[in-house]
Amino acid sequence: MTAAFSDSFPLRPTRVHEACGPGAYGFAALSAAQTTGPLMWVRENWRTETLNPVSLAQYCDPSRLLMVQAANQTDVLAVAEEALRDGAVPLVVLELTQPLTLTTGRRLQLAAKDGRATGLCLIPDGMGSNAAETRWRCTPVFDSSDSTLMRWDLIKNKSGTLGVWHVRWDQSAHRIRVVPPAGKRPGSTPAPA
Amino acid sequence: MWFPRLASDRVLRLRPLDGPFALTLKQNNANRLYCLNHAAEQQGLHRDMPFADARAFCPDLQSAQADPMADQAFLLVLRRWATRYCPWVGLEQKDGLVLDITGSAHLFGGEEAMLAHMRQRLMRAGLAARIGAADTRGAAWALARFGEGVAPPGNPLPALAQLPVAALRLEDKTGIALQRLGLRTIGDLAKAARAPLTRRFGPGLLLRLDQALGDQPEEVSPLADPPHYGVRLTLPEPIGLFEDVMAGTARLLDQLCAKLLAQDVGARTLRLDLRRVDRDSQQVELRLARPLRDPHRILPLFERGVGQVDAGFGIDQLRLEAVRVDPLPARQLNHVSVTAKSQVEDLISRIGTRIGLENIQRFLPADSHIPERSFVVSPAAWSEPGSGWSSPRPRPLCLFPPEPIAGYGPRPPRHFRWRRMSLTTARAIGPERIAPEWWLEDDNWRSGLRDYWHIETRQGRRLWLYHTPQSPGWFVQGEFA
Numbered sequence: 147m148t149a150a151f152s153d154s155f156p157l158r159p160t161r162v163h164e165a166c167g168p169g170a171y172g173f174a175a176l177s178a179a180q181t182t183g184p185l186m187w188v189r190e191n192w193r194t195e196t197l198n199p200v201s202l203a204q205y206c207d208p209s210r211l212l213m214v215q216a217a218n219q220t221d222v223l224a225v226a227e228e229a230l231r232d233g234a235v236p237l238v239v240l241e242l243t244q245p246l247t248l249t250t251g252r253r254l255q256l257a258a259k260d261g262r263a264t265g266l267c268l269i270p271d272g273m274g275s276n277a278a279e280t281r282w283r284c285t286p287v288f289d290s291s292d293s294t295l296m297r298w299d300l301i302k303n304k305s306g307t308l309g310v311w312h313v314r315w316d317q318s319a320h321r322i323r324v325v326p327p328a329g330k331r332p333g334s335t336p337a338p339a
Numbered sequence: 340m341w342f343p344r345l346a347s348d349r350v351l352r353l354r355p356l357d358g359p360f361a362l363t364l365k366q367n368n369a370n371r372l373y374c375l376n377h378a379a380e381q382q383g384l385h386r387d388m389p390f391a392d393a394r395a396f397c398p399d400l401q402s403a404q405a406d407p408m409a410d411q412a413f414l415l416v417l418r419r420w421a422t423r424y425c426p427w428v429g430l431e432q433k434d435g436l437v438l439d440i441t442g443s444a445h446l447f448g449g450e451e452a453m454l455a456h457m458r459q460r461l462m463r464a465g466l467a468a469r470i471g472a473a474d475t476r477g478a479a480w481a482l483a484r485f486g487e488g489v490a491p492p493g494n495p496l497p498a499l500a501q502l503p504v505a506a507l508r509l510e511d512k513t514g515i516a517l518q519r520l521g522l523r524t525i526g527d528l529a530k531a532a533r534a535p536l537t538r539r540f541g542p543g544l545l546l547r548l549d550q551a552l553g554d555q556p557e558e559v560s561p562l563a564d565p566p567h568y569g570v571r572l573t574l575p576e577p578i579g580l581f582e583d584v585m586a587g588t589a590r591l592l593d594q595l596c597a598k599l600l601a602q603d604v605g606a607r608t609l610r611l612d613l614r615r616v617d618r619d620s621q622q623v624e625l626r627l628a629r630p631l632r633d634p635h636r637i638l639p640l641f642e643r644g645v646g647q648v649d650a651g652f653g654i655d656q657l658r659l660e661a662v663r664v665d666p667l668p669a670r671q672l673n674h675v676s677v678t679a680k681s682q683v684e685d686l687i688s689r690i691g692t693r694i695g696l697e698n699i700q701r702f703l704p705a706d707s708h709i710p711e712r713s714f715v716v717s718p719a720a721w722s723e724p725g726s727g728w729s730s731p732r733p734r735p736l737c738l739f740p741p742e743p744i745a746g747y748g749p750r751p752p753r754h755f756r757w758r759r760m761s762l763t764t765a766r767a768i769g770p771e772r773i774a775p776e777w778w779l780e781d782d783n784w785r786s787g788l789r790d791y792w793h794i795e796t797r798q799g800r801r802l803w804l805y806h807t808p809q810s811p812g813w814f815v816q817g818e819f820a
Contacts, residue, residue, distance in 0.1 A: 168799075168800060168818070169820065171736050171737045171818075171820060172736060172819075172820025175736060175820060176820075184683050191698070194739050194740055195737050195738070195739045196737070196738050196739070197736065197737065197738075198710070198714075198734055198735055198736055198737065198738045198817065199702035199704075199714045199728065200704075200710075200713050200714060200728060200730045200734045201730070201733070201734040201735055201736045201819075201820070202736065203728035203729070203730065204733075205820075207726075207728070208702050208704075208714075208728055209701070209702075209724035209725060209726060209728075210724075211701070211702060212683075212687070212699060212700070212701060212719055213699070213700040213701065213702065213716070214690065214694070214698060214699050214700075215694075215698045215699075215700065216694050216698065217694065221693065221694050224693060225690050225693065225694060228686070228689060228690055228693075229686060229690070232682070232685075232686045232689075233682075234682035234683045234685075234686045235683065235686065285799055286799040286800055286801055286819075286820075287799045288765050288766075288795055288796065288797050288798070288799050290765075290766075293766075293793075293795055293801060293819070294820070296820075297799075315820075
């Protein structure tokens, strides 16, 4: 685990990244906290889960958010490509339900490059596209003293090494802190062998 | 020109029927007749009669609700039609038009011929109309309401002398008082001494008389034509290439935006009609996220729509109309850069042409403790970003419809299954009691009070559970980041 967290996060701009796992919403919210300016969130309108802007307020200002409800995944991709290419929105979050083909993934990458914007696809587990710059698996972790601890696995990285980090959100300082994994923290008892 | 049965004629034009017909309007909590057709008047019904009485007199009376706004709009349509006779047309109360036909009567072969022409046209359209023509507005009004025909030029008194004094546009009270004095006709009134009349009735009565006889001036004020935001381009040769159509659109857009600028408005919805050589026409509609009048910003938004048009054998007419406009006053330049904002608005418009403008939404804060009502979703094109987000207690980042889990009692279950996962409660924070908003009807909150718990499981998932003490049950409603 030699790779530095700061090499991979904040997400590399002008690229499209992927996040999966149960903590993907949190990952998107923390990524949004790293940017300024408007934020576009594209999703399919049949999904029953909704983002709660009241909770988003602790990471970034919900008034920055533009929610786009598209009818199907084709529309989601078209809207995201348009927004990425335009460059008016620095971060575009897409919620995907079906795997991307290499062509569509590559188109998103090119659009992000043209518009100098960052894209983040929230994907179901195991549906990653080969064109993604990085892929993160985010899982919340229980900790007796902290209720924001998350484990972020960098499981794909096109320009760098993989890594695993435990991070938590520091609300008062409004920033992400990387913490050593449980068992290696000062004061904690080592796990039984 | 007076339309005695404007409202009912308008409705009967749309839906012709035989027999007595009346429009009713609710006034002072009573349904009264508002307007009735000739057959209903023959049966002895009259205006302002209670509808129940009318039904009793005339059991086969058919009726409908009156719509005064639509009648007013219809009168404006008639006003526009009347400009075929003269350019100077104004409205006269709620059911009349006043035309200044000075200098245009000879085009129709004299006043009598012109009036006959009007009557014939209106009769064909199914409208009852009574038309009077005279030198003054007052005399024409009197003739239209109480007589018919043309007063001889020069002195309208002979034509008016036999009409009742009510034809002078007097208040009812004055009319009755004059009747009691024995002054029943305009002729009587004109012969009476003026000073006592003024002393008794004030200057208004004689003013009306003088206006009718032409001793006092009275002007006809025409209505200004509402601004029309439409331009067209007719081509000598049909075109079919995308670039050509866009070039034509650009030319029209320049003209249209100049018009919009002159009126201080911006287009909200634009429609481009492309008429083809075979008389078919194709339409491209464009809805904008903000009122706009910059041609260079609107033009790229048309590209998608125009690209989908089937040009057939070619397009020989382009017509661009701003269907909906919103006020857009000139704005002071300031030091804050506005380019970023307008860039986002252009993006919204462009996305809106693909998936519909109402599908691009913004969250606005709302004042409610109910989790799903603590924000409102509104279309980004019609709202401004709101501020004032606050939550007294942590809220989950992801909300979903409540999913039941097995659990008993007011304490959160130690082990439970949710979405086919077996979870163990490691820490529970709560309860936070939220009461339903009884003043709003909400089926989801029928189960009464909810005690919310923030549950951290040993497996990592942080869930938002609630317990309904009034109809016992446990549900998962959200997940924290």
